[in-house]
Amino acid sequence: MKRFFTIKKGRQPNRVHACRAWNFVIRPLLCIICLTLCHAAIAQKSGSLWLAGYDEFPGMPGYGHAQIRISDDTVLVEPAALAFNFESTVAVMTGPDGNLLFYTNGCEVADRHHQVMPNGAGLNPGDIGDMVCPGKGYIVPQGAMILPDPGNPARYYLLHTGASYDPVRKLRLGPLYFTGVDMSLQNGLGDVTAKNNILQAGDLGTFTAVRHGNGRDWWVILPEFGNRVWHTFLLGPDGFSPMPPQTMLLSEVECEKHIGTTASLQGDRLANWGDCKVTVLDFDRCAGVFANALELPAPTHWIPGGGVAFSPSGRYLYATSQNVLFRADLQPDLPGPIRLDTVRFSYDPLRESPFDVPGNTFHALVNGPDGRIYGNIPSRAKHLHALRNPDSDTIAVAKLDFRARGVPLPVSNVRTLPHLPNYRLTSLAGSICDTLGIVGAPELSALPDAFRIRPNPVQDFLLVDYPDYSGGTLRATLHNVQGMLVGSAEQPGGQLRLVTQGLPAGVYALRLWLDERYLGSKRVLVVRGKE
Numbered sequence: 001m002k003r004f005f006t007i008k009k010g011r012q013p014n015r016v017h018a019c020r021a022w023n024f025v026i027r028p029l030l031c032i033i034c035l036t037l038c039h040a041a042i043a044q045k046s047g048s049l050w051l052a053g054y055d056e057f058p059g060m061p062g063y064g065h066a067q068i069r070i071s072d073d074t075v076l077v078e079p080a081a082l083a084f085n086f087e088s089t090v091a092v093m094t095g096p097d098g099n100l101l102f103y104t105n106g107c108e109v110a111d112r113h114h115q116v117m118p119n120g121a122g123l124n125p126g127d128i129g130d131m132v133c134p135g136k137g138y139i140v141p142q143g144a145m146i147l148p149d150p151g152n153p154a155r156y157y158l159l160h161t162g163a164s165y166d167p168v169r170k171l172r173l174g175p176l177y178f179t180g181v182d183m184s185l186q187n188g189l190g191d192v193t194a195k196n197n198i199l200q201a202g203d204l205g206t207f208t209a210v211r212h213g214n215g216r217d218w219w220v221i222l223p224e225f226g227n228r229v230w231h232t233f234l235l236g237p238d239g240f241s242p243m244p245p246q247t248m249l250l251s252e253v254e255c256e257k258h259i260g261t262t263a264s265l266q267g268d269r270l271a272n273w274g275d276c277k278v279t280v281l282d283f284d285r286c287a288g289v290f291a292n293a294l295e296l297p298a299p300t301h302w303i304p305g306g307g308v309a310f311s312p313s314g315r316y317l318y319a320t321s322q323n324v325l326f327r328a329d330l331q332p333d334l335p336g337p338i339r340l341d342t343v344r345f346s347y348d349p350l351r352e353s354p355f356d357v358p359g360n361t362f363h364a365l366v367n368g369p370d371g372r373i374y375g376n377i378p379s380r381a382k383h384l385h386a387l388r389n390p391d392s393d394t395i396a397v398a399k400l401d402f403r404a405r406g407v408p409l410p411v412s413n414v415r416t417l418p419h420l421p422n423y424r425l426t427s428l429a430g431s432i433c434d435t436l437g438i439v440g441a442p443e444l445s446a447l448p449d450a451f452r453i454r455p456n457p458v459q460d461f462l463l464v465d466y467p468d469y470s471g472g473t474l475r476a477t478l479h480n481v482q483g484m485l486v487g488s489a490e491q492p493g494g495q496l497r498l499v500t501q502g503l504p505a506g507v508y509a510l511r512l513w514l515d516e517r518y519l520g521s522k523r524v525l526v527v528r529g530k531e
Contacts, residue, residue: 004310046423048369049094051103053411054085054137054380064411069098070368075386075399076175079410083110087137091144093156093181098133101183102190104139104146106160109181111189119192121178124162128171135351140173140206141259142307143365143420145182147209149217151237154184159199159220161206174204176222178240199240200231205258208421209407210267211237215427226259227272227279232288234484243484248293253277261305264314265367265422269330271308271317274298276338278308278319280330284435286509287479291518296328296340303368306377308362309424312371318343318390320362322378323389327397344404360385360405369424374407376417382409384417398511433479433509447512447520457525460501464512469494472515478524479509500526 001074008062053065058308065082068075082103089106100112100356107129109120110446123129124138132139140161158179165170175198185191207222214458218235228250232243255274263270263283272283280294298321306320317328319340346360362385365380375385392399447453452465464476476498478487486508489498505528512519 005511013098026413029218030340035350046094047418048098048420048422049092049100051080051082051090051092052409052413052416053080053148054414054416056085056412062411066409066411066413066451067385068407068409070370072370075370076406077407077409079461083114083116085137085414086133087132087139087414088141088416088466089138089143089148089160090359090416091160092418093146100197101154102159102181104144104160106132106140106144107136109158109179109192111186113189114260115189117181117190118186119195121447123196124161124177125196126164127166128163128164137414137416139343140171140415141205142366143414145207145209145421147220147235147421150218150235154182155193156181156183157235159207162203173206173259174205174223175199175201176204176207176220184222192412197244205272206419208261208270209417210262210263210283210285211422211425211484212288212464213428213433215425217423219283219288220284221263221270221283222261222408223258223272226254227258227274229457230281230290233235234288241484246290248279248281250293251280251295253295253297260364262308262310262365263422264310265312265421265425266314267425267428269310269314271319272307273303273308273319278317278328280317285428287477287485289485294338296338299300299324299326299340299342304415305363307362307366309365309390310368310374311373311392312367316390318373318387320365320375322361322363325362325375329477341397343400344402356404357404362437363415366417367422374417376413376415379413379414380412382412383407384413449523451512451519451522453510453522453524456522458500459527460499462498462500462510462524464496464498464510466494466514469520475515477511478503479511480506500524504528 001378017138048070050068055064057063065080067076067080073146084105085106093101094104095101102111107123109117111117122513140163143161145159158181159285160177162175163175164172177196178199180194182191182193183190203225205223205225210219220233222228228248230246234241255276257275260273262286267285268283270283272279276298278296281290283290284290303322305322308319315331317330318416323346324342325344327343328338344355344357361377363376365373365375368374373387373390383405388401388404450468454463473497475490475491477485480486487498489496503526505526508524509521511521
């Protein structure tokens, strides 16, 4: 049987035991702490440097490239000599100091000296890539994102969406690829180590990412076209682990286009734009599961071509058509149904509305690191829009501080806006998965007193008794500290039996539902007998 070694007070430790303790306990713990601190440092500046520009006529005024650096109270825009053009797709990674590490336009990957990395060309193979690469830049809106490797602070995963031509939808998305970048190579300039690996094939929507509740790993999330089937992958130190696909119960209304999947800054909600509705889902950062699908029908004047973003608090959801900026108040205790209300539009024939921003159109939206929401337009433009107070009171919609053309650019930008996860999101307080073993697991949301969970600690079988049962199906799920589902059971009655035999010893989260109503959760300790 394996044993743990401790150092007792008043005694000199045995050197062999001390070495074992260092190799098997202390060293891994220090590695976890080091990786956590490294990623926390990177998160402070990540997402603050954006790149844009299309040098359509080299040497002509107004054409070229630019960098946009965003801090808490400043947006600094400067011309920049970049490696290539951008048309819709862009992703940028910076170091802990906020300085550039590498970037991509969906066709190539360039280093901080604006040279294409070794093996950095040839992203997103296929007919669309053959048509636009390398000269123009890839054309999937918000089609790339960079995530740090949870197991190595020098390595990164570049996620990028491929596409093919469709005669009806024009652009059919898929597959979702990942490409590895190792910044320890080429004397610190980086190298592309693995390219165009397919993470998910099929007819897809756009993807997003949410930091896992443990504060280190990442959930990569994307729907199939139509938003009914959702795929989730856990990115940990050993790479990607797929979760079982989840099918959502949605209405029969089918949209012709889907784009713009985003997550709230808290990571507890997702939204996907469609040209007939916006779909909103609750998301569990520990288990990687969805719940409570909410569909917000598009107003009658909805025009295809838009995006979505949550306000920093998560209370409001903003969505765009080509000529209207909408907002929905997601606060559950307001009277009446949740709906999309017009907050700005680009044409008012009487020019009397406080909502009017004549001559402007709307496209993708993104949360900036300064608490503001930024937007672009669906064509060439020398500006970005800026919504400076997205959490403003719903009663004062007309007082929203919306700055049409609020960020002037020195060059033409062609539908390009970054697709950013919330790098600053940390571990989930009060959850089974917030620790990675550094400190003890916290308590979970309490179950009603009527429940009896026995035995706890448990070896082979866990019994759940609910004497207050009055009908419905009692359902239990068991999750490990990474939030992954490791067991489940359901029974139309007041008692169920959950098999724990074969599970490794450790702390687990037991979650209980009665039909679709979530009841609460409890920590369960699984123990094993002598080997």
